[in-house]
Amino acid sequence: MFVSRPEYEFPIPAALDQPGTQHWRVIELSLHVPWYLLSVEIADEDDPEFVITRTICIAWEFDLADVLRDLDAKRVLGIVCMMPAWQSPTGQWGSREIREVWLCRSDSVEHVLLTDAAGERFNFGLIPEPAGKAETALLLWVAPTAPRVS
Numbered sequence: 811m812f813v814s815r816p817e818y819e820f821p822i823p824a825a826l827d828q829p830g831t832q833h834w835r836v837i838e839l840s841l842h843v844p845w846y847l848l849s850v851e852i853a854d855e856d857d858p859e860f861v862i863t864r865t866i867c868i869a870w871e872f873d874l875a876d877v878l879r880d881l882d883a884k885r886v887l888g889i890v891c892m893m894p895a896w897q898s899p900t901g902q903w904g905s906r907e908i909r910e911v912w913l914c915r916s917d918s919v920e921h922v923l924l925t926d927a928a929g930e931r932f933n934f935g936l937i938p939e940p941a942g943k944a945e946t947a948l949l950l951w952v953a954p955t956a957p958r959v960s
Contacts, residue, residue, distance in 0.1 A: 811839065811840055811841055811843075811845065811869030811870070812837045812838070812839065812840070812867060812869060813837065813838050813839075813840050814834045814836060814837045814838065815836075818834050818835045818836040818837075819832060819833065819834060819835075820833040820834060820835045821833075837867070842894040842895065842896060843894060843934070844871070844891055844892060844893055844894060844897070844934055845867065845868060845869050845870075845891075845892050846867070846868040846869075846871070846874050846889060846890065846891055846892065846908075847865055847866070847867060847868075847888075847889070847890040847892065848865065848866045848868055848874065848877060848878075848886070848888075848889050849863055849864070849865045849866075849886070849887040849888045849889075850863070850864055850865075850866070850881060850885045850886055850887060851863055851864075851885045851887060852864050852885070863887060871921075871922035871924070871933070871934075872922060874889070874911065874922065875911060875913060875922050875949055878911060878949055878950045879949070883950055883951070886950060886952055887952075887955065888907065888908075888952060888955070889907070889908035889911070889950075889952055890905050890906070890907055890908065891905065891906045891907075891908055891924060891926075892904075892905050893905060893906060897934075906924075906926040906927070907926060907927040908924050908925070908926060908927075908952065909925050909926065909927055909929075909951065909952050909954070910924065910925035910948060910950065910951050910952070911923075911924060911948075911949045911950045912924070912925070912931075912946055912947065912948055912949060913946070913947050913949050914944050914945070914946045915944060915945050915947075916943065916944040916945070921933055923946070927954070
């Protein structure tokens with residue numbers, strides 16, 4: 811879903827790099843489908859008082875659910891769903907702030923259901939709705955935050 815080219819790799823000084831990572835100045839979307847920005851607080855192992863915000867780009871809602879399963883919910887600062895132009899009345903990319911992530915399971919299918927800041931539940935219809943009775947479980951609730959003043 812996200813692609814880049816070797817000429818866009820960014821050389822990070824070894825002191826700032828994490829083993830096994832690569833850094834890119836430019837990435838491209840290979841498909842025009844919804845994707846996610848997940849912002850989490852990460853505490854320094856040596857100094858727990860030192861906390862940084864890391865924002866992760868996630869291509870699919872199932873990957874979002876998998877990442878959230880392994881996180882402490884209190885560390886999640888926010889989730890934004892990036893909406894492609896074909897799902898927008900303006901014909902341009904837009905975004906929706908996500909407050910809840912739900913897992914829905916039936917005998918036939920599993921899908922992720924989202925609730926935005928306005929309280930509207932949605933998914934993208936890319937996976938068929940469950941046939942028959944489905945179990946729904948809240949995976950994560952993101953508390954609203956006050957805007958930061960500079």
